[in-house]
Amino acid sequence: MFLSQITIENFRKIQSLNLELNKGLNLLVGENDSGKTAIIDAIKFILGTHSNDWLRLEKDDFYSADGKTYATEIKILCIFKNLSEDEAAMFLEWLSIEDSNYYLKLTFKAKRKENSNSISEISYDIKAGEDEESGVVSGEARNKLKVTYLKPLRDAEYELAPRKGSRLSQILANYDIFQTEKGEKHPLVDIMNTANTYVNTYFENDGKEILKKINDEYLEEFSLVNNGVKSKLDISPNELGKILEKLELKGFSKIEVGNLGLGSNNLLFIAAEMLLLKGSNYTGLKLSLIEEIEAHLHPQSQINLIDFLSKQSEKLGIQSIITTHSNSLASKVDLSNIIICKNGKAFSLRKSETKLNAGDYEFLRRFLDDTKANLFFANGVIMVEGDAENLFLPTFAEFIGIPLHKHGISIVNVGSTALLRYAKIFLRANSTKGVLDIPVAVVTDLDIKPRKYFEENTVEKKMYKITDTNINTIKTQFNVLSTIDFSSLLGIEYSSKSKLESDFKSLIPKDSKVKIKAGEYLSALLVPVDFNLDTLPDIMANVLQDRQFEDQKVKYFIGTDWTLEYLLGLSCLKDLFYEAILTAKLLQKSDDFDFNDDEYREEIKRINQKANGEIASWEELETTPEIAYKLYWEIMQGMGKNKTSKAIVAQCLASLLEREKNNQSLVSRVKKDQHLKYLIDAIKHAANVQS
Structure with a gap:
């Protein structure tokens, strides 16, 4: 049995949500306040937890679009499928049938009535059955539907320590080896009784002085003559439940002596919870809810844990719904197990739900690493195909007044032209069910060389x-x-x-x-x-048109000529671009430069003067395309033979833009420059800024 589907209406920031879940692992990802915890808490409200976490509905739990007017009814619906015969027998009177298969439908309804003093009276009930009014679920049946819940700021050491009603004792009590028939003694009871005998014997002999003082010197004086009080020391009542409450689960490291840290104790706690779900006698729902699974764990431990859960969930018959903010975890989980949460909506990346095809899933399984997985947690995404754009765009965006970090925009460097494969993560197979409200700008080069290149290289025409x-x-x-x-x-x-x-x-x-x-x-x-060189403009226009793509929130932004660097040479930033090239060449010659050294500063000043002087002289004699060709192909790329690193040039240009950030005249020219327009439009799209 597993939770196949959950529908939530008017709960916290979720107005309406319908989510189909995987039988094994479900990883909820998304920015803060996207609805991840609301989904977890909705499940807790309708099913309850093994640890009997205290839950209470408040007015703020009812959906409000404006923070002033609140909904008056919350509805949470859960559908359970794949019931075994034993599981079906437990819920027989509430079962429904679809295609000869049993399923269980559970409905939670809460109503809020606001009194004249603005204090809300809240009531709720939980019923089972297809028509939602079939009947109230018995307490025994509800106990079989409880979930294991690990809260985000969990105190693993406290949960595993001995105390009355300890979580560890609850887990052990449900395990098969601690189940006994009525009237039968568990071996641990005999062990503790034996220990108690030794304790009594000790205090009757070696430790008798202590009891003598308590009884003769104090209690005899305190108590009444006709109601004398005596004492003895032994171990508290040896019922099995009491014994389990005295147990403590302690971990130890193979390489270190002493107590474990927070991370290792969290792993220990998760292992203990898994013990409950794996118990051979446990016949209820095996569902674990884990918030921020990465809490207190370093990246390698996170990966080991999620790898286990991913591979073993279905094998062990355990369903997991996990929230995370970790890029590392999101990159290691199969894409079909990920659910993106955004603005109170949830979007599964299962194969039937996206426009990704089978080849795309296989490709992303190999190439989607943790440097790219930040796209799951962004407000907007800019996808680029190389290091130059990746390094240059954040500074460029800030220069034009749209800082990426302020808008929650992630840059994803795909490192190839397979941009659409990553972009299709955000495209829904059926947009009528909802569109993922994360704008994605895909920035790419035209990659058609200019006329001058072909005139000089006739072989390559x-x-x-x-x-x-x-x-x-x-x-x-x-x-x-x-x-x-x-x-x-x-x-x-x-x-x-x-x-x-x-x-x-x-x-x-x-x-x-x-x-x-x-x-x-x-x-x-x-x-x-x-091809005929005279047709080159038509070829470029056709390629530009063919590469245009816009679907849902994904849009391509294509440079209007050759490459980013060539366009920079055509733009009003050509002088800074040339200065960046010369600086990059200087840096490539030696890694020993001290940026605070007087010699380095003098060299940078000389480069600045050279760049400004030569650009000015070229502009008197050559056309702008000729200058751009000279800067990019001849000087930066060395005619393809002695290339300057695009990444280093981009870094240097970003530094120069930072230097010019208060140059409002240049900022104004950049915003109007048609050669840079595709970059500006891409940034505005990702930031949801109107042009």
Whole structure:
């Protein structure tokens, strides 16, 4: 039996939510106040917890759109499926049937009546059955539906310590080896009785002085003659439940002596809770709710834990609903187990719910690491294909007055042209059920070289396209690539064979032994298409049009010429761009520069003067495209032979923009520059800022 579906209406920030859950692991991700805890608490209200956590509905638990007017009714509905025969027998009078399969429907309804003094009277009931009015669920049946709950700020050491009603004693009491028939003694009772005998014997002999003082010197004086009081020392009543309350679960490290820290104690506590759910005699719902599972755990322990839960959940028959803010955890879990929470809505990434195809899921399983998983926790996302954009855009955004961190925007550096595969995470298969309200801006280059390049390199006056036939031939030649989806490359015209080969190889796993050979094989298959230089503007316009993409909240923003760097050379930032190139070349020569050293400062001043002077002289003699070509291709890329790092240039340019942040004249020109417009529009889209 597992919780298959939950529907929530008018609970906290959730106005209406319908969520289908996985049988095993469900990982709730999202920014703060997105609704993760509301989902967990809704389940706790309707099902209760094994630890009998105290729950009380307040007025604030009723949905309010404006903080003034509150809903008057909360409804939480749970549907349980895959009931075994034994489980079905426990809930027989409330069961429903669908396609010859039993399911259990539980409905929680709370009503709020506001008195004239503005104090709310709140009542609720829980009923079972298809029509929601079939009948009240018995206490015994409800006990079988309780969940295991681990709160976010849990005190694991306290929970596992000996005390009356300790959590550890509750867990152990439900385990099969602590179940006894009526009138039967558990072995632990005999053990404790034996220990008690030894304790009594000790205080009757070696320790008798203590009892003598208590009885003769004090109690005899305190008590009445006709009602004398005596005492003895022994172990408290040896009922099994009392014995279990005296037990403490302590952990120890194989490499360190002493008490465990918070992280290790949390692992110990989770292990104890798993013991309850795994108990062979436990026949109820095996559902664990864990908030902020990463609490007190370092990243490697987080990964080990989530890996266990991910692989073992269904095997052990345990369903888990877990919340997290950890990039590491989100990147290690199968995408289909993730549920993104946003604005009181929940969006499952199961295969039937998104526009990702089977190949996309396989690709993302390999390449979605923790540096990219921050997209699950963002208000907006900007996806880029390289380090240069990743390093430059945050400073550029701040320069134009839209700081990314203030708008909760994450930049995801995909490191390849497989941008749409990541973007489709946010696209719903059926948008009528709701759209994920996270704007995604995909920033990419046009990657068509300018006329001057082809005039100087007549041999390369060709375009390249990958075809279905090429892909099928490669998959036949290399069987290990048969499951990889290369469709994102289809229809794209490349002016560089090496760029097409690079994009092709980026879709193949890094550890694949055929990666290089497959790239070379593709290169041999490609048939170049000659073109007339006079048609280059039409080709560029067609490619720009073909690459446009907008669906739901995902939108492409494509540079209008060659690359980001070439466009910077065309823009009003060309002088700063040249200064950044020269600074990057200086830094690449040596790692020993002290940025506070007078010699370095003098060199930077010389570079500034050189850049400004040469740009001014070039502008008198050359066109802007010629200057851009000179800056990017000839100086920065060394005609393809002596390249300056794009990443270092981007870092240097970001520093120079920071220097010019109070130059309002430059800020104004940047905002109006058509060559930078695609970057500005991408940032505005991700930030939900109107143009």
